[in-house]
Amino acid sequence: MGLLQEDALDPSFVHSTLCVRREGFRVKPATIRDVADLAKVSVASVSRVLTGAGVVAEPTRMKVLEAVEALSYVPHSGARSLSTNRTDTVGVILPDLFGEFFSELIRGMDLAARSAGLHLIVSSSHDDASDAAAAIRSMRGRVDGLIVLSPHLDAANLAANLAGRLPVLLMNGGMNEAGRPSIVVDNHGGARVAVEHLLSLGHRHIAHIGGPKGNLEARERQEGYVEAMRAAGGQPLIVDGDFTQASGHRAMQALLAEGVRPEAVFAGNDMMAVGALLAMQDAGVRVPDDVAVVGFDDVPIAALVRPALSTMRIEIAETGRRAVERLVTLIASTSDGGSESDIREVITPRLIVRASSVGDAAALSLAAPSTGDRS
Amino acid sequence: MGLLQEDALDPSFVHSTLCVRREGFRVKPATIRDVADLAKVSVASVSRVLTGAGVVAEPTRMKVLEAVEALSYVPHSGARSLSTNRTDTVGVILPDLFGEFFSELIRGMDLAARSAGLHLIVSSSHDDASDAAAAIRSMRGRVDGLIVLSPHLDAANLAANLAGRLPVLLMNGGMNEAGRPSIVVDNHGGARVAVEHLLSLGHRHIAHIGGPKGNLEARERQEGYVEAMRAAGGQPLIVDGDFTQASGHRAMQALLAEGVRPEAVFAGNDMMAVGALLAMQDAGVRVPDDVAVVGFDDVPIAALVRPALSTMRIEIAETGRRAVERLVTLIASTSDGGSESDIREVITPRLIVRASSVGDAAALSLAAPSTGDRS
DNA sequence: ACACGTTCTGTAATCGGTTACATGACACAG
DNA sequence: CTGTGTCATGTAACCGATTACAGAACGTGT
Numbered sequence: 001m002g003l004l005q006e007d008a009l010d011p012s013f014v015h016s017t018l019c020v021r022r023e024g025f026r027v028k029p030a031t032i033r034d035v036a037d038l039a040k041v042s043v044a045s046v047s048r049v050l051t052g053a054g055v056v057a058e059p060t061r062m063k064v065l066e067a068v069e070a071l072s073y074v075p076h077s078g079a080r081s082l083s084t085n086r087t088d089t090v091g092v093i094l095p096d097l098f099g100e101f102f103s104e105l106i107r108g109m110d111l112a113a114r115s116a117g118l119h120l121i122v123s124s125s126h127d128d129a130s131d132a133a134a135a136i137r138s139m140r141g142r143v144d145g146l147i148v149l150s151p152h153l154d155a156a157n158l159a160a161n162l163a164g165r166l167p168v169l170l171m172n173g174g175m176n177e178a179g180r181p182s183i184v185v186d187n188h189g190g191a192r193v194a195v196e197h198l199l200s201l202g203h204r205h206i207a208h209i210g211g212p213k214g215n216l217e218a219r220e221r222q223e224g225y226v227e228a229m230r231a232a233g234g235q236p237l238i239v240d241g242d243f244t245q246a247s248g249h250r251a252m253q254a255l256l257a258e259g260v261r262p263e264a265v266f267a268g269n270d271m272m273a274v275g276a277l278l279a280m281q282d283a284g285v286r287v288p289d290d291v292a293v294v295g296f297d298d299v300p301i302a303a304l305v306r307p308a309l310s311t312m313r314i315e316i317a318e319t320g321r322r323a324v325e326r327l328v329t330l331i332a333s334t335s336d337g338g339s340e341s342d343i344r345e346v347i348t349p350r351l352i353v354r355a356s357s358v359g360d361a362a363a364l365s366l367a368a369p370s371t372g373d374r375s
Numbered sequence: 376m377g378l379l380q381e382d383a384l385d386p387s388f389v390h391s392t393l394c395v396r397r398e399g400f401r402v403k404p405a406t407i408r409d410v411a412d413l414a415k416v417s418v419a420s421v422s423r424v425l426t427g428a429g430v431v432a433e434p435t436r437m438k439v440l441e442a443v444e445a446l447s448y449v450p451h452s453g454a455r456s457l458s459t460n461r462t463d464t465v466g467v468i469l470p471d472l473f474g475e476f477f478s479e480l481i482r483g484m485d486l487a488a489r490s491a492g493l494h495l496i497v498s499s500s501h502d503d504a505s506d507a508a509a510a511i512r513s514m515r516g517r518v519d520g521l522i523v524l525s526p527h528l529d530a531a532n533l534a535a536n537l538a539g540r541l542p543v544l545l546m547n548g549g550m551n552e553a554g555r556p557s558i559v560v561d562n563h564g565g566a567r568v569a570v571e572h573l574l575s576l577g578h579r580h581i582a583h584i585g586g587p588k589g590n591l592e593a594r595e596r597q598e599g600y601v602e603a604m605r606a607a608g609g610q611p612l613i614v615d616g617d618f619t620q621a622s623g624h625r626a627m628q629a630l631l632a633e634g635v636r637p638e639a640v641f642a643g644n645d646m647m648a649v650g651a652l653l654a655m656q657d658a659g660v661r662v663p664d665d666v667a668v669v670g671f672d673d674v675p676i677a678a679l680v681r682p683a684l685s686t687m688r689i690e691i692a693e694t695g696r697r698a699v700e701r702l703v704t705l706i707a708s709t710s711d712g713g714s715e716s717d718i719r720e721v722i723t724p725r726l727i728v729r730a731s732s733v734g735d736a737a738a739l740s741l742a743a744p745s746t747g748d749r750s
Numbered sequence: 751a752c753a754c755g756t757t758c759t760g761t762a763a764t765c766g767g768t769t770a771c772a773t774g775a776c777a778c779a780g
Numbered sequence: 781c782t783g784t785g786t787c788a789t790g791t792a793a794c795c796g797a798t799t800a801c802a803g804a805a806c807g808t809g810t
Contacts, residue, residue: 029515029540031766042790047768054769057788074540076516078462079766081453082795089496089517097485103478110472110499119517121464121496124485140404141451141796142464142494165404165449245679274679281681301676304620304649306656406796417760422798429799432758454796457765516766 030071039067050075088117090327091143093135094124095151099243099271100299101316108320109147116328118144128152140165145331147171147323151215167330169323172217181330183323183345187217187296190312190349191224194266194294197310197351199232201358203263203292206234209251209276211268212242221268221296237262241272248275256283262291264357270295270302273309277356292357296349307355314349405446414442425450463492465702466518468510469499470526474618474646475674476691483695484522491703493519503527515540520706522546522698526590542705544698547592556705558698558720562592562671565687565724566599569641569669572685572726574607576733578638578667581609584626584651586643587617596643596671612637616647623650631658637666639732645670645677648684652731668731671724682730689724 032050036043041060048054049064056064067073081087090113094102106122113120121143126132132150139146145167170182198206208225211218222238229236239255241247248267252275255262267273273295280287287293287307295302298313326345407425411418416435423429424439431439442448456462465488469477481497488495496518501507504527514521520542545557573581583600586593597613604611614630616622623642627650630637642648648670655662662668662682670677673688701720 032768033766043767044769044790045788048789051768055788060788074512074515076766077513078453078456078516079795080516080768082457082766082797083768085795087453097478097482100475100478103472103475103481106478106481106497107472110497114498114500119496119498119513121494122481122485123489123494125489137449138452138494140449141453141455278679278681301679304653304676304680306653306681407798408796418797419760419799420758423759426798430758435759451796454765455798457767457796458798460765 029076030073032073032075034071035064035067035073038071039063087119087142087144089119089121089143090324090331091121091123091139091146093126093132093139093146093148093150094122095126095132095149097122097124100301101269101297104299104316105149105320108317108322109324110320111317112321112324112328116324118324118328126150145169145327147327151217167327167334169327169330171319171323179343181326181343183319183326183347185217185314185319185347185349187220187349188224188227190296191221191266192228193349193351194296194312195225195228195232197353197357198264198266198292198294199228199234201264201292204232204234205237205262206264206266207237207239207255207260207262209239209241209248209265209267209272211272213240215243218243218268225266241268241275243269243271245271245275245278248272249279250275252276252279253283256280256285261285264292264294267293267295270297270299270309270311273311273356274301274305277305277307277309288355288357288359294357298352302352303354307359310354310357311352312349313352314347319347404451405448407448407450409446410439410442410448413446414438462494462517462519464494464496464518465699465706466496466498466514466521468501468507468514468521468523468525469497470501470507470524472497472499475676476644476672479674479691480524480695483692483697484699485695486692487696487699491699493699493703501525520544520702522702526592542702542709544702544705546694546698554718556701556718558694558701558722560592560689560694560722560724562595562724563599563602565671566596566641567603568724568726569671569687570600570603570607572728572732573639573641573667573669574603574609576639576667579607579609580612580637581639581641582612582614582630582635582637584614584616584623584640584642584647586647588615590618593618593643600641616643616650618644618646620646620650620653623647624654625650627651627654628658631655631660636660639667639669642668642670645672645674645684645686648686648731649676649680652680652682652684663730663732663734667733670731673727677727678729682734685729685732686727687724688727689722694722 032043032046036046039046039060041063045056045060046064046067048056049061050068077088092106092109096102097106102124106120110120121139123135123139126135129150129152132148132152136146136148143166147169149172150170151172168180170180171184195206206225206229208222210222225238226236237260239251241251248271251272252265256279265273265276267276273293277287277293280291280293285291293309295309295311297316298311299316302309302311322345407418407421411421414421414435416438420431420435421439421442423431424436425443452463467481467484471477472481477499481495485495496514498510498514501510504525507523507525507527511521511523518541522544524547525545526547543555545555546559570581581600581604583597585597600613601611612635614626616626623646626647627640631654640648640651642651648668652662652668655666655668660666668684670684670686672691673686674691677684677686697720
């Protein structure tokens with residue numbers, strides 16, 4: 001841009017460099033060496049200018065920046081990470097990507113990753129453990145750390161796959177993770193609170209729609225339900241679901257078809273609760289007058305269905321954000337000494353009362369029901 | 376495991392290799408050289424065994440696999456991609472990750488990527504063009520190709536950033552993309568169909584809740600609305616929103632507050648339609664008896680609200696899947712010759728009639744309303 | 751016994767960066 | 781004029797893989 005000295009850039013060289021570096025059809029991107037040649041400096045200087053490390057004289061910096069501009073050079077992150085041993089990327093291993101829970105989680109993670117200058121690489125749909133293990137393995141060299149959501153895998157299995165390699169933050173693993181860094185939800189306690197809420201409304205006959213078999217979280221919630229029922233002297237009644245809206249719908253239909261009409265339903269998650277809600281609507285059962293409903297998770301949709309769904313709130317996006325945040329400190333501490341304090345963090349779900357359990361709007365403490373009560 | 380000859384593995388060597396490669400606290404992962412040393416072969420042989428390329432004698436293969444097992448070696452994908460010039464990763468650049476639209480899209484992409492053996496790296500929250508450009512740049516060396524959703528950026532801007540470098544598939548760019556590979560939604564046509572549906576129901580006074588300023592898709596939908604209204608001799612009435620549920624709620628409230636009660640509302644997307652739905656519910660306006668509502672996108676929630684939302688369906692996940700699929704062939708054709716046929720693919724939204732526009736359930740062709748009518 | 755072909759293996763260059771260390775230029779004090 | 785310290789720059793090793801090519805080992809036909 002006119003800043004160039006005569007000798008700084010040889011126009012014919014620019015031309016040949018720009019146009020000759022082809023193979024077949026496609027133009028090959030410029031490398032740091034091309035920049036160095038064009039700027040008539042060494043690769044070291046180019047690197048120093050671009051990374052900001054070390055000192056460079058002003059004229060040199062100028063020449064380099066000119067050349068970078070001229071070649072529209074962009075550093076090759078892969079090569080960079082090979083020498084620096086950092087990828088500036090974190091991986092997320094998920095069982096699935098279906099439903100609002102995971103998308104909210106990803107959103108939170110993405111936000112946090114972005115503000116930490118990290119990239120996010122997601123890998124989902126890992127049904128069985130060996131599948132997930134393969135995914136974890138394939139992350140080596142791609143990421144600086146991993147967030148693993150595995151309602152199926154147990155910690156031991158996992159540890160075997162990772163050895164001492166990568167910083168890993170466990171989520172959704174249930175409460176029984178041995179000393180690994182993790183964020184877990186108190187599903188058991190949350191379920192108890194939910195059931196106790198229904199009990200406090202005078203309901204005794206409370207059914208539970210359970211999540212998929214083999215899912216740790218689903219099991220914990222179910223156990224919490226059973227425990228709360230037992231403590232109240234009630235008789236547990238469980239129908240199986242799989243965390244999908246359709247399964248909740250089916251479960252509720254099945255209950256009603258058998259002539260069973262509980263006073264309340266506690267669903268293992270919100271999507272199933274919504275399914276149950278709609279099934280009752282179809283059957284002419286009024287909620288909450290005939291049957292009260294409580295879900296779990298507080299996904300965005302919970303506040304949008306009518307009647308709005310009472311639920312156990314997990315700040316999903318916030319939890320995702322927090323997970324990345326912790327992974328970042330974990331990565332930092334791993335490359336330093338490695339103080340592993342605060343191994344496990346527990347998320348305590350909070351009861352959100354909406355119209356599906358308490359019909360009286362006054363009892364909702366004046367929260368505007370239409371926009372939901374999410375902060 | 377008993378398969379080892381005496382001379383194949385020297386136990387003391389195993390021990391030292393396993394335990395001595397430390398730095399500070401953390402164990403350093405084994406490299407291909409460690410494996411080669413332990414197996415007493417060259418790195419080339421190890422590589423051949425692991426990649427399956429070239430021939431290796433059976434005893435050699437055995438020794439290598441033993442060593443890999445003993446060191447629990449996992450290849451470093453970053454290093455591999457530096458030599459092979461393939462990352463087996465595709466990047467997705469999004470403006471945001473909020474709402475069900477993007478999460479459905481990501482889900483579809485993830486599915487397709489997985490089945491193609493690719494990783495997915497997502498980068499979102501790019502509000503302005505320079506922000507997105509930086510994100511695109513930082514993808515160099517990380518991905519084999521890019522899917523860019525940019526309702527703001529124009530193609531020229533984009534092309535400048537990418538030069539001839541990376542295979543790029545454009546989405547959401549509006550219909551006016553010059554000859555770049557892209558997948559676009561016929562927002563204009565879709566909006567016309569939506570409005571014509573409302574017209575066919577006898578409504579003349581139809582309001583539109585528009586998407587955010589500067590969003591190409593929002594603008595196209597709005598133009599389609601205006602055009603259809605003009606064609607029918609109606610008077611366009613537009614309220615601004617920003618694609619969020621809350622904005623739809625506000626827009627509808629504003630309309631009602633002004634004493635305006637249209638016969639129908641066409642919202643720029645489903646979330647705003649849901650907001651409008653709830654606002655009317657609060658205000659005691661009956662849908663569809665008093666006001667009919669149609670949205671756009673057919674996000675999962677559209678089938679779950681009551682009344683279920685009529686909308687223009689885009690098979691969102693399917694579109695995401697398709698995008699990855701096309702990017703894959705684009706990458707393949709780029710490394711080969713490079714035949715760029717089928718530059719632009721147009722997704723035509725399909726009208727889904729639900730209860731928010733037609734109250735008569737019989738008219739819904741017996742679709743079970745509670746489970747939605749998604750295939 | 752020798753030339754030759756086949757089959758397997760090893761050496762070393764390469765990918766595109768970073769960075770420790772060596773080197774060179776220059777100023778200034780003695 | 782020389783020794784020394786400072787500052788900027790360049791050289792080359794390295795990160796961890798892949799792979800072209802050279803070379804070793806071995807069998808075989810004459």
